[in-house]
Amino acid sequence: MIKVENLVKRYGDNYAVNNISFTVEKGKIYGFLGPNGAGKSTAMNIITGYIAATSGRVAINGHDILEEPDLARRSVGYLPEQPPLYLEMTVFEYLMFAASIKHIPKANRRAEVEKVMEKTSVTHMRDRLINHLSKGYRQRVGLSQALLGDPEVIILDEPSVGLDPGQIIEMRELIRGLAGDHTVILSSHILSEVSAICDKVLILSKGRLIAQDTPENLAKIVADYVMAEMTLIAEPQKVVDVLKPLDGVSYAVLPIAGSDRVKVTIRGNKDMDVQTVVSCALAEAKIPVIAIDTLAASLEDIFLSLTSGKLLEKEKAKGGENK
Amino acid sequence: MIAVFKREFKSYFSNMTGYVAIAGTLLLVAIYFYSTNLTDGMSQFEYALVDASTFVFPIIIPLLTMKTFAEERKYKSDQLLLTSPLSVTEIVMGKYLGTMAVFAVAVLTLVPYPFILNIMGNVNLATAFSGIIGYFFLCASLSAIGIFASSLTDNQIIAAVISMCTTLFLSMIPSLADSISTLPLVNYGILTAVAIALTFLLYGLTKNFYAAFAFAAISEGTLIFLYRAHPTVLEGSVAKILSYIALFRRMDDMVYGIFDITAIVYYVSIAALFLFFTVQVIEKRRWN
Incomplete structure (x- = not known):
């Protein structure tokens, strides 16, 4: 569907996108995840042909975005970071204009515009000037524009920015509804969003693609330890005395103010059953355990550990070996 | 291209710009019409037009062209155009023709003048319309320069200043060329x-x-x-070189009754050249 090979975009000595390659399969939802300035928008601008890469190539349905721009762009709908709107037009006028520059046949234009307005629920705003719309509605009009003509590939740069919580849920449902018939690439710096919608996550940091996998598989990468949180009834000092002799267990003890309980966070290696070891030891010392919560590695952890450069170095070392 | 043309033309009338440009043309030409034709009693409307043009163009050209590409870049709406299946040439031509259509409306408002004068005496309508046609084609090449200026920046004011200075410079060339020593x-x-x-x-x-x-x-x-x-x-080489780029002088010839087809070709070529430059600037920006 989309093939991106060794994409590099350099501004002076600065690499906005540094050697990114990936393939996008039909009907799935892909998420670009990364902190601000990671190169998400730049990558999307290159894929849609708004800017050209310093080197590397992008092919959509086998058509190179720069060599056959006309054919390649026909199958792409794009919502950039800032919706590309003309403020002096009404919603309907704008969408009719967008439909005509996308070469949608004149006979179908009106029906097509009505359809996308229905999908993004902006029909009741059709005769308002875009200038008078709120950020959320502008975002939706921008999305309508990207959906015009039912393009096979839909690329959305931070689609839920500026939407209220209700609208964000609507937007997610809408995007999930697009999968199957359409291939969607979206970008976000909000982890829960990406893990909730996407089939596959591509993590970008400082212009590099540092990981790409399903959200579940990514969780396994960083989970080289197990963490749990326990609530106990005991004196903090007594808990420390019990936990101190245990091998391979690190811990933090925090008394809960105004009660006789303490909160303990424990951490052990992946291959040991840290919860069993700790709770047995506590049982021996007759310390009652009120609650145990396993803390699974969340996308947050993955994200932080990846983007902070720890895993990046690991990957680099691996790459070095391969060479 | 037609869609871009229509949108561009309409956008001038969805705010004040189009109306101001047309009213400005009417006002400035009317002042010269009053002094040249009515007060001094000359029958040549084209003389009023040629005098007015040195004031009209430095104001109207920047006003109508400054937003064409600068505004699109500022509001990022160029992302819609540049990622659509349209080619950059189609986009530039659509916008250019949209701007020219507004100028055409402004020029059409000048058409009644010679006829009004004709009521009061004998008017050579041929030279009058030769002058009006010259005015329109001069406008065609100047607005291509204005659009080029607009493609250089995302700041409308800077675009306006560039095209205003260029237009002023071009209108001053004839007197400038005469004042340069031939040594x-x-x-x-x-x-x-x-x-x-x-x-x-x-x-x-x-x-x-x-x-x-x-x-x-x-x-x-x-x-x-x-x-x-x-x-x-x-x-005298500088004066000679300047005469090649003396856009306004070609219009003078048409005003004096020489309907020179090479002048039209010259204006169209200048317009084509600057539209080509505009396409190049926009294409090049993809690579920066």
Whole structure:
């Protein structure tokens, strides 16, 4: 569907996108995840042909975005970071204009515009000037524009920015509804969003693609330890005395103010059953355990550990070996 | 392209710009019409038009062209156009024709003047309309320059200043050319200064030291050679070069009744050249 090979975009000595390659399969939802300035928008601008890469190539349905721009762009709908709107037009006028520059046949234009307005629920705003719309509605009009003509590939740069919580849920449902018939690439710096919608996550940091996998598989990468949180009834000092002799267990003890309980966070290696070891030891010392919560590695952890450069170095070392 | 054209044309009338441009043209031309034709009693409307044009164009051209590409970039709406299946040439042509359509409306408002004068006496309608046609084609090449200026920046004010200065400079060329000495040494000095300026411009655009250096060496070498060996070639050369880019002078000929088809071709070529430059600037920006 989309093939991106060794994409590099350099501004002076600065690499906005540094050697990114990936393939996008039909009907799935892909998420670009990364902190601000990671190169998400730049990558999307290159894929849609708004800017050209310093080197590397992008092919959509086998058509190179720069060599056959006309054919390649026909199958792409794009919502950039800032919706590309003309403020002096009404919603309907704008969408009719967008439909005509996308070469949608004149006979179908009106029906097509009505359809996308229905999908993004902006029909009741059709005769308002875009200038008078709120950020959320502008975002939706921008999305309508990207959906015009039912393009096979839909690329959305931070689609839920500026939407209220209700609208964000609507937007997610809408995007999930697009999968199957359409291939969607979206970008976000909000982890829960990406893990909730996407089939596959591509993590970008400082212009590099540092990981790409399903959200579940990514969780396994960083989970080289197990963490749990326990609530106990005991004196903090007594808990420390019990936990101190245990091998391979690190811990933090925090008394809960105004009660006789303490909160303990424990951490052990992946291959040991840290919860069993700790709770047995506590049982021996007759310390009652009120609650145990396993803390699974969340996308947050993955994200932080990846983007902070720890895993990046690991990957680099691996790459070095391969060479 | 037609969609871009329609949108562009409509956008001028969804705010004040189009109306102000047309009203401004009417007002300025009317002032000259009053003094030249009504007060001084001349029957040639084209004289009023040619005098008014040196004031109308530096105001109207920037007003109508400054937003064309600068505003699109500022509000990022160019992302819609540039990622659509349209080619950049189609986008530029659509916008240019949209702007020209507004100018055409402004020019149409001038058509009644010769007829009004004709009621009061004998008017040579042929020269009057030759002048109006010349005015329109001059406008066609100036607005291409204005659109080019707009494509250079995302700041409308800067675009307006560039096209205003260019238009003013072009309108001053005839008197400027007359005031420059024809002495070879003076001409050599001016051309050297231009060569140095172009060298810096070339270096600024390409960042290629060798290309800029080669350009400077070749141009300056040629100038020194000409000055030493054939100083007569340099005699009055600046004035000659200026006459090639004297856009306003071609209109003067049409006003004096010489309906010169080469003048039309000249104006259309200048317009085509600057539209080509505009396409290049936008294409090049993808790569920066």
